[in-house]
Amino acid sequence: MSQIGFLFVGYAVVWVALASYIIAVGRRQLTLRREVERLEREMRAQG
Amino acid sequence: MPETQTHAESAGVESAAGGGSWISILGGVTLVSILVALYGALIWAPTEAVMGEVQRIFYFHMPSAWIALGPSFTVVFICSIVYLVKKDLRYDRVAGASAELGVMFTTITLLTGPLWAKPIWGAYWTWDPRLTTTLVLWFIFVAYLMLRSSTSEGHKRARLSAVFGIVGWIDVPIVFMSIRWWRTIHPTLVSGEGMSMDASMQAVLMFSLFAFSLLYAFLLVVRVRQLDLSSRLDKLRQQLYMR
Numbered sequence: 656m657s658q659i660g661f662l663f664v665g666y667a668v669v670w671v672a673l674a675s676y677i678i679a680v681g682r683r684q685l686t687l688r689r690e691v692e693r694l695e696r697e698m699r700a701q702g
Numbered sequence: 703m704p705e706t707q708t709h710a711e712s713a714g715v716e717s718a719a720g721g722g723s724w725i726s727i728l729g730g731v732t733l734v735s736i737l738v739a740l741y742g743a744l745i746w747a748p749t750e751a752v753m754g755e756v757q758r759i760f761y762f763h764m765p766s767a768w769i770a771l772g773p774s775f776t777v778v779f780i781c782s783i784v785y786l787v788k789k790d791l792r793y794d795r796v797a798g799a800s801a802e803l804g805v806m807f808t809t810i811t812l813l814t815g816p817l818w819a820k821p822i823w824g825a826y827w828t829w830d831p832r833l834t835t836t837l838v839l840w841f842i843f844v845a846y847l848m849l850r851s852s853t854s855e856g857h858k859r860a861r862l863s864a865v866f867g868i869v870g871w872i873d874v875p876i877v878f879m880s881i882r883w884w885r886t887i888h889p890t891l892v893s894g895e896g897m898s899m900d901a902s903m904q905a906v907l908m909f910s911l912f913a914f915s916l917l918y919a920f921l922l923v924v925r926v927r928q929l930d931l932s933s934r935l936d937k938l939r940q941q942l943y944m945r
Binding site for chain 2 (some may be wrong): 656658659661662664665666668669671672673676677680683684687690691695698701
């Protein structure tokens with residue numbers, strides 16, 4: 656692999672790692688939001 | 703006001719989820735800083751005379767290593783001590799979030815380093831003291847995260863994690879000092895004569911450090927708020943099912 660190839664892969668690794676973490680945090684956020692909505696529905700149902 | 707909102711507020715869910723305008727601003731500033739750092743690293747900085755283009759990996763490799771070893775694991779260490787003293791689970795959550803970020807930044811460091819090393823040293827990996835101690839640190843904090851995920855939230859997990867985090871942090875100064883204590887082929891950036899770099903390269907490196915610091919701060923705040931919200935939701939769930 657050329658120097659540019661190593662450079663490209665190096666920066667790709669950084670972006671993939673950051674994007675993976677941010678996506679994982681975003682999915683957890685979505686799960687939490689759904690849980691809040693579910694609990695609110697249950698509370699309404701219980702009166 | 704509907705009763706559901708009153709209950710949500712009583713458990714603190716609203717306060718944990720809301721008030722995010724300054725976080726959005728921090729996120730925007732972080733994104734712009736990272737893009738400017740990327741421009742500096744790939745375009746603005748001059749090509750290194752000996753190592754060539756691959757040296758540009760260094761502008762993201764070194765800040766990743768610094769954020770992992772400096773703020774991330776040190777916050778785990780400090781918050782673990784504070785938790786053991788105060789028994790406040792908020793410090794445990796900050797430690798957990800910071801450890802996640804530390805593992806992520808160490809992973810970036812351990813992956814980008816070999817991509818620089820292959821064309822320069824002729825090998826992706828050597829059992830050099832700096833590399834080996836960094837790999838050991840990564841294993842320690844992966845184990846720390848596994849410990850946290852294998853037990854449910856509470857004081858027992860927090861106590862175990864705090865002790866693990868404090869003992870695990872001992873490897874951080876060893877990683878820092880490894881290039882001084884043992885013979886190493888890892889580059890030494892700062893010596894007794896200052897930084898051995900061109901001024902424009904130093905400027906890009908410093909800006910990258912700043913951008914990565916903002917990224918760490920932003921991700922830490924977001925993750926800690928998420929863990930706070932999760933904890934408060936658990937309390938809300940308990941209240942609801944006890945009615």
